[in-house]
Amino acid sequence: RALGFDLYYDSLLSTREIIEISKRENRVILTKSRKLLKFKDVTHGVFIRPGSTTEQIRRIIDYLDIKDNIKPFSRCLRCNTLLKSVLKEKILDRIPPRTKEFCDEYVQCQFCDKIYWKGTHFINMKKFVRQILYQPES
Known part of the structure; x- marks a missing residue:
């Protein structure tokens, strides 16, 4: 996924x-x-x-x-549904306080409602995807 x-x-x-x-x-x-x-x-x-x-x-x-x-990070890891961009203002109450400070772009699963952003988990997943695709880190 x-x-x-x-x-x-x-x-x-x-x-x-x-x-x-x-x-x-x-x-x-x-x-x-x-x-x-x-x-x-x-x-x-x-x-x-x-x-x-x-x-x-x-x-x-x-x-x-x-x-x-391959379209990395386009599906919900939990339920497989395609992710869609969501405005930060619409989900402010669901974002951890520190995350609000450094991140302005979010995507949300339209089925299970899970929210994703480019935090440390994203960075680790990006490294994993690069390994699979034989791409050097940039």
């Missing part, structure tokens, strides 16, 4: 539910289970090989040829 991909994740889903959602919504199943990919109803799936998270994500991006579709 941090890379802007439409990612559905629910650890409580059964194998059957995962396959049904994949078929119904035309989703690619990403899994560490070879067994799951062997079901006849699985039409799109990628086996995630062992390795670091960065290596695994790079392999998936390369295998699916989706590097051009």
Whole structure:
């Protein structure tokens, strides 16, 4: 989600539910289970090989040829919904006091209402995205 991909994740889903959602919504199943990919109803799936998270994500991006579709920080990390800019004045009561002092740009999830800004978490996520994209820090 941090890379802007439409990612559905629910650890409580059964194998059957995962396959049904994949078929119904035309989703690619990403899994560490070879067994799951062997079901006849699985039409799109990628086996995630062992390795670091960065290596695994790079392999998936390369295998699916989706590097051009990367739009970092465009989706809610909590619920996957696209984020929209929101005026600071509309959310002042929800912003930590110190954050109000240094940040003027905010985005908000239109579904779960979570608010994001370019703070320390953003800086750390940006480094992670650069690692995945093989980009040097600037």
